[in-house]
Amino acid sequence: MFKLVVAVSFFIAVTLAHPQSQQDKDATLVSSVFADDGAGNVNYAFESSNGIKQQASGQLKEVADSSGNGQQVKTEVLTGSYSYTAPDGTPITITWVADENGYQPQGDHIPKGP
Template structure:
């Protein structure tokens, strides 16, 4: 349950829904399709689609049930249109390694400068020697 709440928080923060909350034309979009299936084993599946082109689907389950490293895992996708008219497509995996979103609209880090790449390669080829001064 904590994971689902965390996911919903991340999804709400990730999506700019201010135009919906202000009572714009999307505020009364009808729900065209919606389903939810929750298993007794902790697995679940949901999907929905609205009249204004928003849709999402997700499946999740428990991983390593009963073990010390038990984790809730999920994967899914969502589609909507940004306020500027850009179509947004988001896919994600959420597991013991965190939330891992993918989408063309997400910011990407700048490339690593060539000098840094050369320095890292030098370090890889010349690992530090162990300290023997004891």
């Protein structure tokens, strides 16, 4: 659960870090949902009046223990997205997965490697 709180905090900070216009400063929360069943399944979403949207869901997954002892351990796997309009009017959308392989964002404006 701690990892989820850290991940959610990170994504909210990233979303709110872009430069703010007057519309952004006066934004209000339009909708917000958070559900945690206590068994590792979580869902959250929010939308603000200035068009910022974010959503994520997560569940526990068994993966091989990184110590190489051949045992399985449970880890939280989160998937989600966030979107906003850049100051130049460009719509920005990021989809992401956070799992045993780390944070993996995807978006049209993210530079692609060779």
